[in-house]
Each structure stands twice: as C-alpha cells, then as structure tokens.
Amino acid sequence: MNALNSLLYREILRFVRQRSRWIGALATPLLFWLLVGTGLGSAFQDPGSGRVGYLEFFFPGAVLLSVLFTAIFSTISVIEDRDKGFLQGVLVSPQSSSVLVWSKVLAGAILGTLQGVLLMALLFVLPFKAPLMGVLLGVVLLFIMSLCLTAVAFFFAWKSSSVSGFHGVMNMILMPMWIMSGSVFPVLGSDSILAKLALFNPLTWGLSSFKMLVGGQPIGIVDLAMGFGYPLIVTLVFWTLANRSISARRGA
Amino acid sequence: MDLIKLENLSYMYAGATRAALNLEKLSLQSGLIHGLLGPNGSGKSTLFKVLSTQIVNFKGRVSVLGHDLMSGGGSEDVRAQLGVTFQNPSLDGILSVVENLRIQGALYGLRGAALEKRIDEVLEIFELMDRRHERTATLSGGLARRVELAKSMLHRPRLLLLDEPTTGVDPHLRLRFWQVLRNLVEHEQVSLIVSTHLMDEAELCDSIVIMNEGSLVDQGTPDMLKSRFGHDVVEIKIDEVSDRSELESVGKSLITLLPSGARVTAKDGHLRIEVTRGLTIMPMIESHFGSKLLSLRWGKPTLEDVFLAKTGKSLQS
Numbered sequence: 001m002n003a004l005n006s007l008l009y010r011e012i013l014r015f016v017r018q019r020s021r022w023i024g025a026l027a028t029p030l031l032f033w034l035l036v037g038t039g040l041g042s043a044f045q046d047p048g049s050g051r052v053g054y055l056e057f058f059f060p061g062a063v064l065l066s067v068l069f070t071a072i073f074s075t076i077s078v079i080e081d082r083d084k085g086f087l088q089g090v091l092v093s094p095q096s097s098s099v100l101v102w103s104k105v106l107a108g109a110i111l112g113t114l115q116g117v118l119l120m121a122l123l124f125v126l127p128f129k130a131p132l133m134g135v136l137l138g139v140v141l142l143f144i145m146s147l148c149l150t151a152v153a154f155f156f157a158w159k160s161s162s163v164s165g166f167h168g169v170m171n172m173i174l175m176p177m178w179i180m181s182g183s184v185f186p187v188l189g190s191d192s193i194l195a196k197l198a199l200f201n202p203l204t205w206g207l208s209s210f211k212m213l214v215g216g217q218p219i220g221i222v223d224l225a226m227g228f229g230y231p232l233i234v235t236l237v238f239w240t241l242a243n244r245s246i247s248a249r250r251g252a
Numbered sequence: 253m254d255l256i257k258l259e260n261l262s263y264m265y266a267g268a269t270r271a272a273l274n275l276e277k278l279s280l281q282s283g284l285i286h287g288l289l290g291p292n293g294s295g296k297s298t299l300f301k302v303l304s305t306q307i308v309n310f311k312g313r314v315s316v317l318g319h320d321l322m323s324g325g326g327s328e329d330v331r332a333q334l335g336v337t338f339q340n341p342s343l344d345g346i347l348s349v350v351e352n353l354r355i356q357g358a359l360y361g362l363r364g365a366a367l368e369k370r371i372d373e374v375l376e377i378f379e380l381m382d383r384r385h386e387r388t389a390t391l392s393g394g395l396a397r398r399v400e401l402a403k404s405m406l407h408r409p410r411l412l413l414l415d416e417p418t419t420g421v422d423p424h425l426r427l428r429f430w431q432v433l434r435n436l437v438e439h440e441q442v443s444l445i446v447s448t449h450l451m452d453e454a455e456l457c458d459s460i461v462i463m464n465e466g467s468l469v470d471q472g473t474p475d476m477l478k479s480r481f482g483h484d485v486v487e488i489k490i491d492e493v494s495d496r497s498e499l500e501s502v503g504k505s506l507i508t509l510l511p512s513g514a515r516v517t518a519k520d521g522h523l524r525i526e527v528t529r530g531l532t533i534m535p536m537i538e539s540h541f542g543s544k545l546l547s548l549r550w551g552k553p554t555l556e557d558v559f560l561a562k563t564g565k566s567l568q569s
Contacts, residue, residue, distance in 0.1 A: 006358035084340040251308035
C-alpha cells in the first residue's frame with residue numbers, strides 16, 4: 001500500500017473497531033429525526049407542494065446530520081493526535097502534508113457517506129417518494145457534502161489548540177451550517193436575512209439538490225450545478241487552507 | 253562527516269518573552285550515543301524538535317547528516333534518514349503492533365515482501381515476535397516503548413532521535429532497554445541522540461551535551477566531564493543538625509579546617525563538601541564531630557555533581 005492508502009486504511013480500521021462511533025453517527029440522527037419529526041409534525045406546513053409531512057421533510061436533514069457527526073468525530077482526534085499521538089510520526093515522515101489532509105478528508109467522507117447510505121436505506125421502507133436514479137445520484141451528492149464538511153471540520157480542528165476550542169467551532173460554525181441549510185426548517189424562498197445568509201452556505205445548495213433528487217421535494221432554489229459544484233469548491237478552499245497551515249508548521 | 257552541526261541557533265515560542273533555545277555552536281560525531289542532559293525547561297526538548305524537523309521556523313544554521321535544515325523548509329531530504337521516538341506515545345492503540353508497523357513502513361516508501369521481511373527483522377531485534385498481533389493499547393509501558401523503537405528503526409534510519417525514551421519503563425527494565433540501544437549502534441550502523449534528565453542514563457552515553465536555560469553548559473564524554481570537575485564529594489550528616497541555617501553555620505566553622513579551594517554547601521539535611529583528595533579529610537571530620545557524626549560518605553563526582561556545579565541547580569528540579 002502507498003502512504004495515502006495506508007493512512008486511509010487506518011482511519012477505516014479505527015472506525016470499524018470503535019463501536020461507539022457507529023452509535024454516535026447513526027443512532028443519534030435517527031433518534032433526533034424521530035423525536036423532532038414527531039414532535040414538530042403537527043406544527044409544520046410544507047411550503048412547497050403542501051403534501052410533504054414533517055418526518056419526510058426532515059429525513060434528508062437527518063441523513064446530513066449523520067454526515068456532519070462523522071465529519072466531527074473523525075477530525076476531532078487530530079488535535080491530540082498531532083501533539084501527543086500517532087500524527088507526530090506522520091508529521092516527521094518524508095510524506096507531503098497533502099497526503100495527511102487527503103487521508104483525513106477522504107476517510108471522513110467515505111465513512112460519512114457510508115453511514116448516510118445506511119440511513120437512506122430506510123427510504124425504501126418508509127412511505128416516502130424515492131426514485132432509484134435520484135437516490136443513486138443523491139449518494140454521490142452526499143459524498144460531496146461529506147467531503148465539504150470534513151474539509152471544513154479538519155481545517156478548524158487543525159487550527160484548534162484544544163478539544164474544548166474545537167467544541168466552540170462545532171457549535172458556532174458546523175451546527176449552524178447544518179441548521180441553516182434547510183434541514184430542520186425551510187430557509188429559502190423568503191426575503192428574510194436568514195434566507196440571504198443561507199445562500200452562502202454550501203450545504204443549502206447541496207441539501208436542496210439532495211432533497212429534490214431523493215425525495216422529489218422541489219423547495220426554494222434547486223440548481224444541480226450549484227448543488228454539486230459549490231460544496232466541491234468549498235472543499236478545495238478548506239483543503240488548501242489546511243494544507244498550507246500544516247506545511248507552514250512542518251516546512252513541507 | 254558531522255552528524256549534527258549547529259551555528260547560532262535560536263528559537264522562541266510564539267508569545268514567549270525569552271528564547272527557549274540559544275546555542276552558539278555545537279557539533280556531534282556520527283556512530284555514537286549522544287545524550288542531551290538537562291532539567292525540564294533546559295531547552296533539550298526544543299532542540300530535539302528542531303533536529304527531528306518538528307520545528308522549522310528557527311533562526312541560525314542547522315545541518316543534520318550533512319543536509320542543511322533551512323529555516324522555514326528544506327527538511328524533506330533529511331526526514332527519510334531520521335527515526336524519531338517521541339516522549340508521548342505515537343502508536344495507534346486501536347491497531348495491533350504489526351498494523352502500526354505496516355503504516356509506518358508505507359510512510360517511508362516500504363511495501364510488499366520487503367516491508368514484511370523488515371517488520372519481522374525489527375520484531376526479532378526488539379523481542380516482540382509473540383506480540384505482533386496484540387493491540388498496542390494493551391501493552392505494558394516497557395513493551396510499548398519497544399514497539400515505538402521498532403517503529404522508528406523500521407526504515408533503517410541513519411540517525412535515531414529519542415526523546416526521554418524510558419518514560420513509563422520500569423526502572424529494572426531500563427538497563428535492558430539501554431543494552432538494546434547499544435546493540436543498535438553496533439549492529440545497525442545508526443547514530444543516536446537521546447534526551448534525558450536521568451543521571452544513570454546519561455552515564456551510559458558516549459558523549460553528553462549538558463543544557464540549561466536554552467544554552468549549552470558543557471560537552472564531553474561522561475569521564476571527561478567528571479574529571480574536569482576536579483573535586484571529590486564528601487557528604488556528612490550530623491546528629492540534631494538538619495535545618496539549613498544550622499547546617500550553614502556548621503559549614504562555616506568547618507571550612508577553616510579544610511584545604512584551600514574546598515567548598516561546603518548545605519543540601520537536603522546534609523553538608524556537602526567538594527574537595528580534592530576527599531579521602532584525606534575523613535579522619536579529621538570524624539574526630540571533629542565525634543559521636544555526633546551520623547554518616548560520612550565519600551565519592552568521585554557524578555554527572556549530577558557536574559551539573560550542580562555548572563548551573564547551581566539540581567537536575568530533578
């Protein structure tokens with residue numbers, strides 16, 4: 001195996017062997033979906049067709065939440081690993097910094113997508129509309145959003161000097177990115193400041209395309225080019241920032 | 253060729269008011285075990301980080317194995333030839349011994365049958381063959397350190413850097429650990445730089461660099477450093493005299509009876525006398541204190557004495 005593959009292999013092996021991470025990233029969003037979905041169900045009115053119930057509306061958001069959790073769990077370890085753990089050895093090795101960034105971002109994205117897909121399997125059991133072709137394209141889009149979230153989370157994890165500092169980033173940046181994407185409530189289609197802000201969020205574009213593909217929920221602005229392209233651009237921006245920051249620290 | 257050559261090396265941590273490292277000149281030869289000796293905060297860990305390419309934005313010139321580590325970069329060439337054992341464990345505890353080694357091999361461009369063969373070799377050297385499939389988190393401190401060493405030796409580095417390598421190793425296993433290090437120098441053509449604050453470990457090095465407050469204090473073989481010190485050390489304990497001021501006043505009266513050039517200090521309830529030919533003063537001390545003398549110890553100087561004389565500080569502080 002080359003260096004990138006072996007680091008990827010490590011991340012996946014770690015995930016498989018840590019059962020608590022499966023629960024964190026799968027059961028939590030599921031529970032969240034059921035509790036919030038049932039609780040808010042009666043108060044919700046679908047701004048689109050008017051026919052989609054809240055459990056169905058919220059389902060793609062819950063899938064995205066599991067991707068977000070995986071992005072957080074797989075990058076938070078960087079902080080201690082870098083100063084007191086395994087990554088010390090990677091940082092003094094002859095490998096370039098980009099190998100480290102790729103291994104972390106790809107692993108987070110693969111694992112996030114895998115868990116998203118496990119949740120999406122419910123689509124075929126639940127009485128929601130789920131066209132097969134759309135679901136397959138949706139998986140690709142989920143991978144892209146997963147790359148994006150992991151790259152953002154990785155950059156901030158690398159920049160954090162402590163785990164508690166990263167919790168701040170999680171609460172102030174990553175969770176709002178998820179909430180403001182139209183996952184919990186519709187954000188687009190109004191003139192509010194919230195709706196304008198949401199346009200800068202790559203997840204807003206990704207999630208609305210995802211909703212249209214997997215569930216046929218045409219809400220707000222749906223633009224597949226932006227849905228696939230914008231999260232990819234944000235991935236590259238944060239990948240580059242992370243790579244630069246690591247290179248500045250270790251000289252290559 | 254010099255193993256290490258430094259000129260006007262200084263480094264200051266972000267936000268610090270004082271340089272953590274300030275070395276005018278230092279050169280180390282290859283083929284030896286060099287000890288970096290100093291208390292916490294002496295700069296030895298910072299120097300270790302510079303040499304292992306963990307810190308790159310230093311000032312000055314550093315050459316490792318003939319490669320110039322330029323400030324801000326230029327360390328790629330040298331990384332492939334360095335093996336590093338960190339003070340904190342760098343093993344992935346969820347992975348087995350052999351899984352850790354495979355990833356390490358991949359980072360250094362080893363793969364396939366050549367990698368597996370080399371893994372077997374290092375497991376053999378460090379007597380870890382029967383532990384190869386155990387997760388490293390389940391290993392004892394001493395075993396885990398051996399895996400760390402095996403990991404850093406995997407790619408046949410020319411220079412092995414070890415930061416406090418026996419941290420977490422039982423005292424009775426430390427000697428065995430050092431035998432392994434000595435074997436590496438003799439059989440694997442590797443040079444070692446070991447940072448430590450333990451005297452008995454420093455004694456096992458071929459050459460020692462003593463550091464204090466970021467600067468070089470002295471350098472030489474353990475014997476050389478001790479013979480340069482010149483004095484013997486005599487320690488006495490006197491009945492009912494244990495606090496510092498009492499000891500100092502007894503010391504003052506004693507100094508007039510000692511040969512010129514002798515030094516008397518109070519230390520941990522003892523009086524400590526540095527004097528040439530220490531054995532010759534012992535009968536005088538015995539008759540001076542008579543039955544009040546609780547203990548009388550004579551010794552050739554240790555590295556601890558050298559350190560104390562050079563810096564006024566104890567290594568353990």
